[in-house]
Amino acid sequence: MRQEPNNIPPTDLVDRTGLPDALQVLLHDYPRAGWDADPGFDGLVRFWLDRHVMFRRLMDELQSATEAALDGETDPQRYRALVSRYGGMFVNGLHEHHKIEDVHYFPKLAAKDARIAAGFAMLDADHHALDENLSGFVKAANGILQAPAEATALKDASGAFHGQLAGFAQLLDRHLLDEEDLIVPVILRYGTADLG
Numbered sequence: 001m002r003q004e005p006n007n008i009p010p011t012d013l014v015d016r017t018g019l020p021d022a023l024q025v026l027l028h029d030y031p032r033a034g035w036d037a038d039p040g041f042d043g044l045v046r047f048w049l050d051r052h053v054m055f056r057r058l059m060d061e062l063q064s065a066t067e068a069a070l071d072g073e074t075d076p077q078r079y080r081a082l083v084s085r086y087g088g089m090f091v092n093g094l095h096e097h098h099k100i101e102d103v104h105y106f107p108k109l110a111a112k113d114a115r116i117a118a119g120f121a122m123l124d125a126d127h128h129a130l131d132e133n134l135s136g137f138v139k140a141a142n143g144i145l146q147a148p149a150e151a152t153a154l155k156d157a158s159g160a161f162h163g164q165l166a167g168f169a170q171l172l173d174r175h176l177l178d179e180e181d182l183i184v185p186v187i188l189r190y191g192t193a194d195l196g
Contacts (some may be wrong), residue, residue, distance in 0.1 A: 005125070006133075006155055007077070011125070012125075012129075013125070013126045013129045013130070013171055013174060014129070014171065015026055016174060016178065017174075017177045017178075017184060018177075018181075019119070019180065019181045020119075020122075021116070021120075022115075023116050023119040023122075024181070025113075025115050025116065026113065026115075026116060026186055026189055027181050027182075027184075027185050028168075029185065029187045030178075030184065030185035030189065032181070032184075035184055038056070038188050038189060039167050040095035040188045040191060041188065042190070043189050043192065044187065044192045044195060045184055045188070045192075048183075049180065049184070051093070051097055052176045052179075052180065054093065055090065055093065055094060055097075055172065055176065056172075056176070058086050058088065058089055058090040058093075059165065059168075059169045061082070061086050062082075062083065062087065062090070063165050063166075063169065064088055065079055065082050065083070065086075065161070066079075066083075066161055066162045066165060067162065068160050069154070069155075069158045070155060070158050070159060072161060073190060076149075076151075076154055077153075078146055078160075079144075080098075080144060080185065082144065083141050083144050083161070084141075084145055084181070087137070087138075087141040088188075090136070090137075091134060091138060094130070094134065095134075098127045098130070098131075101123070101127070102124055102127060105183075105195060106120040106123065106124060107120075108138045108194060108195055109183060109195075111188070112186055112189075112190045113186060113190070116182060116186065119182045120182075122178075123175070123179050123182065126179075127172065128174060130134040130168075130171060130172060133167070133168045133171060133172075134168075136164050136168070137165070137168055138163055140157070140160050140161040140163075140164040140165075141161060143157040143160055143161065144157045144158060144161055147157065
């Protein structure tokens with residue numbers, strides 16, 4: 001098995017089942033169960049986690065609406081409007097979120113503790129993998145928006161979008177969980193003074 005820097009096993013998003021053990025050193029000191037009781041939780045950590053909640057909710061809304069459309073339980077125009085609105089919010093929000101992380105937060109957080117620095121390269125690689133999936137998401141969403149008016153065409157486009165959503169949601173959730181498990185403990189340990 002090929003080893004990455006610091007003897008961390010390969011960390012490809014598609015193959016990963018959790019944050020690698022070598023990157024959990026701060027998570028052991030700051031487990032999820034105690035995050036919201038920590039005095040450092042409010043402010044940046046709460047805001048950042050709320051963004052993750054928003055991405056998950058948008059994905060859930062899109063999945064539910066698409067399943068309703070496939071079952072013929074929603075008005076086609078209402079469904080298209082929802083895909084346009086929530087899909088746009090999701091894509092634009094995720095791009096902005098990742099850009100800020102890659103350019104601003106990740107370099108600063110990686111410098112705080114050498115034991116987990118390689119984790120930020122892993123998260124950056126996740127962003128590139130998610131961008132590839134995001135392209136498929138946009139293409140499938142546009143298929144719904146551009147589908148001819150007949151019910152069969154919209155159902156076919158909705159089926160393609162549903163398939164795209166299922167795979168993407170799984171990858172996104174894996175990334176968000178691992179990102180949270182890496183970043184929240186760093187912030188709780190070292191604070192946010194230089195992150196603003």
